[in-house]
Amino acid sequence: MEIQHDRILLGDCRKLLPQLPHESADLIFADPPYNLQLRQELYRPDSSRVDAVDDSWDRFSSFEEYDGFTREWLSACRPLLKPSGSLWVIGSYHNIHRVGAILQDLGYWILNEIVWIKSNPMPNFRGVRFTNAHETLLWAARERGARSTFHHHAMKSLNGDLQMRSDWVLPVCSGGERLREGGEKVHSTQKPEALLYRVILSSTDPGALVVDPFFGSGTTGAVAKRLGRRWIGIEKDPAYAAAAKRRIDAVPESELRTEYLSTPNPRKRERIPFGRLLEAGLLSAGDTLVFDSRGGEKARVCADGSLSWKGGRGSIHQLARILRGGPCNGWDHWLALDRRTGKRVLIDQLRVELREKEKTA
DSSP states (O other), rough: OOOSEEEESSSHHHHHHHGSOOOOOOEEOOOOOOOOOOOSOOBOTTTOOOOOOGGGGGGOOOOOHHHHHHHHHHHGGGEEEEEEEEEEEEETHHHHHHHHHHHTTTOOOOEEEEEEESSSSSOOOOSOOOOOEEEEEEEEEEEEEEOOOOOOOOOEEEOOOOOOOEEEEOOOOOOGGGGGTTTSSSOOOOHHHHHHHHHHHHHHHTTOOOOOOOEETTTHHHHHTTTTTTEEESSSSSHHHHHHHHHHSSSOOOOOOOHHHHHOOOSOOOOOOTHHHTTTTTHHHHHHHETTTTOOOOOETTTOEEEEEEEEEOOHHHHHHHHTTTTOOGGGTTTEEEEETTTEHHHHHHHHHHHHHHHHH
């Protein structure tokens, strides 16, 4: 069944989610009501009123009512996920622990807890508690053992070639990004696009379907469109839905090719054994390899693709582990003489050349 995407469904997600095809979503991002339980208005030291979250959709009569609501929408989400899909849900200390327990009760498998550290949080004006400077995201697979999509290398590249940690320092939504009408915020809990950028890039491929059951001001749809993903938003409030549609319509359609919207995973490339370099004539039996660029230990290449070193033989990886004194990838340490330039290059450079040559053959 072809699913109609890039649209906003108006209504209660508990009723609309079951109408979508099973196993059609690659990612569900949920920003549900937090049940903040505010009992009084907040004021700054200058007596001005704080524009806090006091919307009717965030009011529940009891924890039991909130838990029942949470169980309903989470139950409706699970059949919608593909086996490789995942669910992200964001919350605060008011609700996220209850959400996490219900996630586990329903059979989801929590993969990570991400802490969004706000670089510009609102102070605690009354001075009776610590400033609430973070929110929590739970990332969960549909079930234990599911191989959810995760683009580790994309996150590493986004983070300056360092493995991304589970603490994300990002500003709250403000300035020109914050939707306003008549000087007032369109939505009281609009999330920053930078937050959704990481979530969507990490957990989906170009063309994937992203579903948001609490669409609000449409941040999920706007970022999905920027990244060449499909999206479906569900929203009860017609005013929110209209504002979200205007916002997303203003985002240009992505015309980028897939190669610019995704990060290659080296682990998914065709495996090329070291011996293939000999078969292709890029190396020959008897050639000398040097371990690391400082001109350390040397080994001779054997016809079967093994290396001869100090009277013994082993693979490029086995000998590299011995010389490094720990686990390592031999492709990243052995250098060979490039006959065309007369310079030593990493054998991985020869492997890249061979892979490109075979790709175009």
